[in-house]
Amino acid sequence: MIGTNYEAEAVYVLSQILLDPKDICALLLSDCGTFFDPLVATWNQTIPPNKPPLIPKKPVQAGKPTLRVLHISDPHIDMDYQIGSEVSSILSIPNANLLIRICDAPYWMVDNLLQQIAQRHKDIDYVIVTGDFESHAIWDYARDTHQRMIRNVSQLIKSHFPDKQIYFALGNHEGVPLDSFAPSFTPEEFHMDWLYGTVADEWKPYVPADQDKIIRFNGCYMVKPWPGFRIISLNNGLGDSLNLFLFINQTDPDGTMTWLSDQLLDAEKAGDKVHIVAHIPPGTPEALEGWSLNYYKLAIRFENTIAAHIMAHVHSEGFSVIYEDPEDFNSRPVDVVFSAPCMTPYSRYNPTYRIYTIDGRYDGSTYQVIDFEEWIMNLTVANQPPYDPTVEQLYPSILKASPFP
Numbered sequence: 001m002i003g004t005n006y007e008a009e010a011v012y013v014l015s016q017i018l019l020d021p022k023d024i025c026a027l028l029l030s031d032c033g034t035f036f037d038p039l040v041a042t043w044n045q046t047i048p049p050n051k052p053p054l055i056p057k058k059p060v061q062a063g064k065p066t067l068r069v070l071h072i073s074d075p076h077i078d079m080d081y082q083i084g085s086e087v088s089s090i091l092s093i094p095n096a097n098l099l100i101r102i103c104d105a106p107y108w109m110v111d112n113l114l115q116q117i118a119q120r121h122k123d124i125d126y127v128i129v130t131g132d133f134e135s136h137a138i139w140d141y142a143r144d145t146h147q148r149m150i151r152n153v154s155q156l157i158k159s160h161f162p163d164k165q166i167y168f169a170l171g172n173h174e175g176v177p178l179d180s181f182a183p184s185f186t187p188e189e190f191h192m193d194w195l196y197g198t199v200a201d202e203w204k205p206y207v208p209a210d211q212d213k214i215i216r217f218n219g220c221y222m223v224k225p226w227p228g229f230r231i232i233s234l235n236n237g238l239g240d241s242l243n244l245f246l247f248i249n250q251t252d253p254d255g256t257m258t259w260l261s262d263q264l265l266d267a268e269k270a271g272d273k274v275h276i277v278a279h280i281p282p283g284t285p286e287a288l289e290g291w292s293l294n295y296y297k298l299a300i301r302f303e304n305t306i307a308a309h310i311m312a313h314v315h316s317e318g319f320s321v322i323y324e325d326p327e328d329f330n331s332r333p334v335d336v337v338f339s340a341p342c343m344t345p346y347s348r349y350n351p352t353y354r355i356y357t358i359d360g361r362y363d364g365s366t367y368q369v370i371d372f373e374e375w376i377m378n379l380t381v382a383n384q385p386p387y388d389p390t391v392e393q394l395y396p397s398i399l400k401a402s403p404f405p
């Protein structure tokens, strides 16, 4: 097993942080030295000037064409899953339904769910997959098993949607150890070629050739599915608050925030709309404050251009609001970051997927999210005779299901 572990990473990170005896003192004692807290630090991303006049978001005109976009995320597949093991059962263990929802997804459950999605929703225009293929058995993480999982799951999804475009983003569980995405200032042993190279190879059918270099460098890419519309896949493991390498230097890791800014500026100049697809929503505890604040600045600067922020990671259904002044929720709301639910039952969820209805595709499309619906594999039903795991609709419209007016 080719692995890297927390110990090597922690020793290296501490050796870089604690270069001065005063730093060690500050780490151990509150009244000695100056303690640098990376979790509340930030940096000043240069934001392109000349923001164009605001085009206020309006409800989309009825009767226009719409896109149907499948969003699946966080499968967290447990390859060692055994039917009948503690806290687990789907399809075959009667009377175990009270225990089934605190384990990760068996491979065959994800396979079955994808098969049902593909059969049921022939009208899907394209698919978004926002990462976290690995189980929560983080003590078992190793580069070679992660590579195998990425190949396997990418091919599994492709096999169920052979004629669809699929746009993937990296999740924090793709890191080895968990959350580790070493920027290139670190020694070579920590570099991410093993991961970024694997996804560059596996996701090649959907990533344009001119993006090969950037995906191999920082795990990000941009694609133009058709004229007027772009999808940016952002590796926000480079803003992950548990990515210890960022404790050494979190400023614009490998120029990734600058790359995002350049992409948005280019799209703005072309008059294109953009969806940003990523894993960890900014503002959540696993996003560094500095990363989140700079992301918000770009989201505000490019609010005319960014039509949707599509993320996941939290497993439950969620959304967050980007405000014009991120420190003041009484300021103007600029946009919404969607967080889709998970395919894994971990923890205590029914495996879920989401389908967005999006304004497009026609000349002048806003590419705004108009609505979304959700579907679940009801594990309680699946664990009762005749043990048939069918998918059912949780709700047909968030606009109607939401408690918000």
Ligand SMILES: [Zn+2]
Pocket: 132, 171, 172, 173, 279, 313, 314
């Ligand atoms: Zn995650």
